[in-house]
Amino acid sequence: MLSYRHSFHAGNHADVLKHTVQSLIINALNEKDKPYLYLDTHAGAGRYQLGSEHAERTGEYLEGIARIWQQDDVPEELESYLSCVKALNPNGRLRFYPGSPLIARHLLRPYDKLNLTELHPSDYPLLRNEFQKDERARTEKADGYQQLKSKLPPPSRRGLVLIDPPYEIKTDYQAVVKSIQEGHKRFGTGVFALWYPVVLRQQIKRMFAELEATGIRRILQIELAVLPDSDRRGMTASGMIVINPPWKLEQQMKNVLPWLHKRLVPTGTGHTKVSWIVPE
Template sequence: MFAYRHAFHAGNHADVLKHLVLVHLLQHLNQKEKGYRVIDTHAGTGGYSLRSVEANKKLEWVDGIGRLWERQDLPKGVAAYLDQVEVFNGPGVLKQVPGSPSLIRQLLRPQDELHAFEMQPQDMRSLEKLMADDKRVKVHLSDGFNGLKPLLPPPTRRGLVLMDPPYEIKTDYTRVLGSVREILTRFPDAVVAVWIPQVQLVEAQQLPQRLRNAVQGVVKKGWLDAQLTVAPAQGGGFGLMGSHMFVANPPHTLGTLLAEELPWLASAMAQFPGAKGQLLAG
């Protein structure tokens, strides 16, 4: 089992990678006038205070977004991501971090839409309150894996699916793989982004390769696997060493951006000498 209650980890290195890639994908989708649909399968509350008891228990954000916030030498794409964090906070202050649905909403245009799924009633109510009165956003109290089918393909045939389950149970790994196959069967042009933890668990270590095999020959625009490792393995199989963002049908510009940004991020957020950022593509 891999326990990942997000309030304890918000703003850490995994959040940085996930949200950096998400901002890149949305900015690319915004280059064409036609609207698109975003599906966030595990949305959470939409925002997390860095002054909360949870965030301050381990202070993971300090070695994540905290390492980047006041730097003046940010790569252009990393700066664009931090600009969106600042929009969520207000000018010049870092007291909270946006969850993925908040970042998505900030970048949506009037013709775009977001479907955000959350299974925990309390988190769903927080998200619903945050998204109140925004007609572009629909919040669902439901299992995001099960909610995909009726929403695909979107009428405009433009869409992004973000999948970042907590992986608290091992079946999440197989459900991710099955869901990616279903998405691309129903909507071969979908951009699909999957966050995967780097932990000492066979299922986690096998999932990136299984996803590559599943999409090979199915997607028109190939795949990217962005890998960021910043922390050493801990005894007993515990600890988050880093993470992957696997993207099927990535925009043609994404690989160039990430090839520059990943090594820079690894250096900026390194917690041990073996930190590295690398990009695989197919």
């Protein structure tokens, strides 16, 4: 199935969380001079036009990035992420939103590498065109999960693997665990960041149990909920599972999540969470 298009959801509360975590991990990797690989398994189109029919139909960005990108009291943990958004919108009007590949392109250094994979027949050409002049980047129309076998470990033995599948079918929740297990066997020192949606809480609990059963250590959960858990259709929360997180990430997210929750959820519903699924 390839029906999912992120253009309907670009810039929503889930993107805000995902890209905040992504930018903080990249900043941590940048603290050492040695180069690294950024591997994006489900890269999407790269950039998203917020005035498009897709984005306007849902308007999800209005309750996401639009609520925070020009605030005066932004915590320092958000500065790198928001700098990527502002670089796409230099005139101060929110017209474009950067997907994870563009955030990486903005923050990576000249000698780091990007490997970007997308299967969707409409999104892949947009991704390829976006990066065709970037010598650091390699784009492929291929199965993102297979990249965790074929591209790892990178020669530098440093890197961030971002896994952001569409979860179009229930088996995606098991597929991501299997893929992470395969990737971790090859690249045990790498940082793996997995995004997940909370549609049915039981699916997430099962995925966590399967992750624990892999024997992988140092698995951190970061979650932002905008609504209480529900049996009704629709995403109430989203989160990031980070394996081998940089040492500062846990505290950074504890610092910034209350601010994000207050700005993104004025009603105060939902919750935030930073906890270890599996510690050291």
